Amino acid sequence: MEKVQPGLSDVSISGDIPVEGEITVPVGSPSHDDEYSTLDEPVKETILRDLKAVGKKFGHVMYPKKSTTLLRDWDLWGPLLLCVTLALMLQGGSADSKEDGGPQFAEVFVLIWFGSVIITLNSKLLGGTISFFQSLCVLGYCILPLTVAMIVCRLVLLGGTGTASFIVRFIVVVASFGWSTFASTAFLADSQPPNRKALVVYPVFLFYFVISWMILTFSPSHSNTGP
């Protein structure tokens, strides 16, 4: 008599055994049950919360480590703030101040936003895993060092426009340009296939280079010294 080895294929239920009961998936109680929805809170709290989030991200940009905070909770308030600040400060910096005041603000604004869009599209086309708005967020936040450099340059320019001031401004702008590029690559490069990082970094380099160039060649308008 052969022994039948009990194996998995031998499992069978003889007869029809009806199975009864309820299948429910236990749903955890909603986490905001005890808090009111954010629509009811005072405006001051909303603004403070958003400002704190923006401030936290500024901190991440100034000390770039490989963290995912900028990517996870992306927002566009910070970039907008920085862009408007930079554009306002770069305004009115040429010979005919009354004619060039308007276009310069628009120029910087359009440059920053369209530049970011193009870099994002480029990184997506090269096979990046980052989403559109996340990339815009990172590029916008990494303008912070350049904005700081702009403030420093304006302060230095108050003291005169000689060679010494030019050298100081040059060093400050180059340092902040390097910082910006390094910070943004720390966030962006991880989302790319490893052998294509250079292809993504180059447009970022060019973008911050153009902005740095605009900051470096900025000179405050002075009264017309006609004959």
Add this chain to the structure above:
Amino acid sequence: MENMDDTSGSSFEDMGEMHQRIKEDEEVSEEAAATEEGDDGEFLGMKGVRGQLGRQVADEVWQAGKRQASKAFNLYGNIDILRPYFDVEPIQVRNRLLESLIPVRIVNFPQKIAGELYGPLMLVFTLVAILLHGMKTSGTVIREGTLMGTAIGTCFGYWLGISSFIYFLAYLCNAQITMLQMLSLLGYGLFGHCVVLFVTYSVHFHSLFYILWLVVGGLSTLRMVAALISRTVGHTPRLILCGTLSALHMLFLLYLHFAYHKIVEGILDTLEGPNVPPFQRVARDVPEVSVALVNATVKTIGVALQSY
């Protein structure tokens, strides 16, 4: 993967349509199931057959419109259309940049032209950046528009416009080249322009510019011309196509240099006089340049008025 010569037409549209049809079938069956259930419940509570009919017609129209719009968007708004043209490695880009200055002598067999858009696009943006640098250091003041707009318009206009024009001529002359290859060829040809302008905007020697214009500009033009000749049959078509391309390419470099440098020359002569050798590199700050420009212009106008 190298992008080979692909003249098979827009196959992505066929694939897109197939996917869209499959999705539509699923959606239609879902909608049919939903409206069946909905109808049973709502019919009793409605005003009557007329109200129900009107609502259904409106629904159908809306769904049809939505389907058409999403079909069109998925087909043409999809960024994945451009994805194959950006499929490059950094080392390939570097090699193509260097090869764009080395003419290849094969004219009896069609030369291989890479159909890629990353390199040309980056080169156009680099050219824009270099032009901005040149405009700022020469103190160009643009009244009707902005520096940025002019630079971007010039570079992109050249790349897209001249590519289209040469593609049109190639079509007339029966040359075997696709639009993508033409864009790629001309884009890489801008590498020579970038190099020349970068050097001459930093070091203002006139004779250096002419030498570089002939050598570097000439090499990149020869490369493009050789590629086109290898794909065209007949002497006259070759002459027309290549003559036009060479003329436009070389003249563009000449234009880029002179349009933004004349002002610099004028100021140097006015400020320092004829005794100083005119081609010295002077580190100067932009506001002084602009003030000097205004002074020089007014002086010239004054002199011109006096002589009349």
